[in-house]
Amino acid sequence: MLGAAVIVFREVLEAGLIVGIVLAATRGLPDRGAWVGLGIGVGTLGAGVVALFAETISNAFEGAGQELFNASVLGAAVAMLMWHNAWMARHGREMATDMAAVGAAVTAGKRPMTALTVVVGLAVLREGAEVVLFLYGIVAAGTSPWSLFVGGLLGLGAGAAFTILTYYGLLAIPTRYIFTVTTVLIALLAAGMAAQAAQYLYAGGMIETLHRTLWDTSGILPQDGVIGRLLHTLVGYADRPTELQLIVYVATLVAMMALTKLANIRSGTDDGAPTQKAEAPVKTSA
Amino acid sequence: MRSFFLVLAPVLTLSAFSMPSMAVGADEYNLLIRDHRFEPAEIRVPANKRVSIYVTNEDATPEEFDSSALKVEKVIPGKSKGLVRIGPLVPGRYEFIGEFHADTAKGVVIAE
Numbered sequence: 001m002l003g004a005a006v007i008v009f010r011e012v013l014e015a016g017l018i019v020g021i022v023l024a025a026t027r028g029l030p031d032r033g034a035w036v037g038l039g040i041g042v043g044t045l046g047a048g049v050v051a052l053f054a055e056t057i058s059n060a061f062e063g064a065g066q067e068l069f070n071a072s073v074l075g076a077a078v079a080m081l082m083w084h085n086a087w088m089a090r091h092g093r094e095m096a097t098d099m100a101a102v103g104a105a106v107t108a109g110k111r112p113m114t115a116l117t118v119v120v121g122l123a124v125l126r127e128g129a130e131v132v133l134f135l136y137g138i139v140a141a142g143t144s145p146w147s148l149f150v151g152g153l154l155g156l157g158a159g160a161a162f163t164i165l166t167y168y169g170l171l172a173i174p175t176r177y178i179f180t181v182t183t184v185l186i187a188l189l190a191a192g193m194a195a196q197a198a199q200y201l202y203a204g205g206m207i208e209t210l211h212r213t214l215w216d217t218s219g220i221l222p223q224d225g226v227i228g229r230l231l232h233t234l235v236g237y238a239d240r241p242t243e244l245q246l247i248v249y250v251a252t253l254v255a256m257m258a259l260t261k262l263a264n265i266r267s268g269t270d271d272g273a274p275t276q277k278a279e280a281p282v283k284t285s286a
Numbered sequence: 287m288r289s290f291f292l293v294l295a296p297v298l299t300l301s302a303f304s305m306p307s308m309a310v311g312a313d314e315y316n317l318l319i320r321d322h323r324f325e326p327a328e329i330r331v332p333a334n335k336r337v338s339i340y341v342t343n344e345d346a347t348p349e350e351f352d353s354s355a356l357k358v359e360k361v362i363p364g365k366s367k368g369l370v371r372i373g374p375l376v377p378g379r380y381e382f383i384g385e386f387h388a389d390t391a392k393g394v395v396i397a398e
Contacts, residue, residue: 007386054348055363063369066360130350133361134386137347140364203358205371208336213376223354239354 004151005158007134011127012159014233015043018123020166021189022116025084025182027171032113039117043124050125051132067204070126074197077122080115081190082256085183087115089263185234187256192236194252195245202244210244317370319343319362322387333377333397339370349391353382356395373397 019036026032050057050069058066131152138148173181201207218239222228231237238245313332317339318325331337343349343362351360351370362368372380375397384391 003389054361055366058361058363058366058368066368130361133348133350133363137349137364137386140347199357203360203371211374218354240357242357 002151004135004138004148005154008131008152008155009158010155010229011131012156013162014229015120015123015127016159016163017166017230017233018189019120020163020170021182021185022120023167024170024178025088025186026113026116027178029113035113035117036120039120040124043121044128046121046125047128047132050129051136054129054133061204064204064206067200068206071197071200071204071206073122073126074193074200077119078190078194078197078252080119080122081186081193082259083115084119085186085190085256086259086263088179088183089260183260187253188235190256191249191252192232192234195236195238195241195249198244198248199242202242207244210242210247212243213240214243214246216240314338314340317341317393319345319349319384319391321345322347322349322384322390324382324384324391324393327393328396329393330396330398331373331375334374336371337373337375339372340367341370342367348386350385351382352385353380353395355380356382358382359385 019040023032023036026036054066056065057069061068135148135152170178170182170185198207202211216239221231221237221239223232223237223239228237228239236249241249313335315329315331315337317329319341322345329339341351341360341362343364343366346364348361348363351358351362351368353359356372356375358370358372360368360370372395375395377397380395380397382393382395
């Protein structure tokens, strides 16, 4: 029972951290609860499907199907996070100055939500598929379904609690800074995911170079420890990073910063409406 | 990253039904999972070389070959075979576990 709880908790936590950041980043956007709920729902369904076809996926591409699949899922999530940050750079300013003004931008508001819904869905899909496979294993091994159920539920509850904690922790940040903080968090999250995707491509044999390990901090902060795992999910911490991982990590950060700068410049020149709104007198509530 | 995904996605979908080719040659090793244990629990591989390990899961339940030292995370479904590529490794010991049965499924790769 405890084994089930620990594994489910670990996977739910990884997806939950991402959900918590997404919720904090979309504070004030209309219908975000429904969008995030949709992401979780579709992701859970997808996890079941992926678990069902685990063997087919695994055997595709001469045994590298699973690595390709994981890299693709991570790559898609990175693209969505980039899109979100670029969008926020264009429209985020008026949100930060006046939360109430956001309601007016309903249609615009839906755009980053679709991107982040996909991110939530992909995170739940990836972590959920492992949970489904693991729980199936326990059922097949003949452990009583009751203790499995309780263990899984415990893990799910603990993971959900941590998600809520992440969310409220981020909300404690003053409104003025929250978009800056979530933008940085999302950039680091994306960089970590991109580095992980690159490592999957290396493991699958699609990339054959830059495999030298740069340093080893597994003695100080092991990646499979509690803090190491948290940092791995949040900012892509690796205790033995390769050249490939570091290069992809830095390149993703640079690309995101460039994209944000670009979006910022464009919002100042060719996108009149939101800028004008930002210039209107602003009443700060709360 | 994005264009990379766009290229991969359809390829992945199309090839989902292709069969694996798993001929064992040089620098290829076999590993069994039986009763949630690895056999052999210790694999000696040459250092500074890319090595392929074919993991056969004889159990009915899935297992995850997991090692942060080897930078590998791979699910091997029940009654099936999976390919794990590792290295090139500097000489040393590299531990791995079966994450779904971490109390019994333990092993080590020794690069020399």
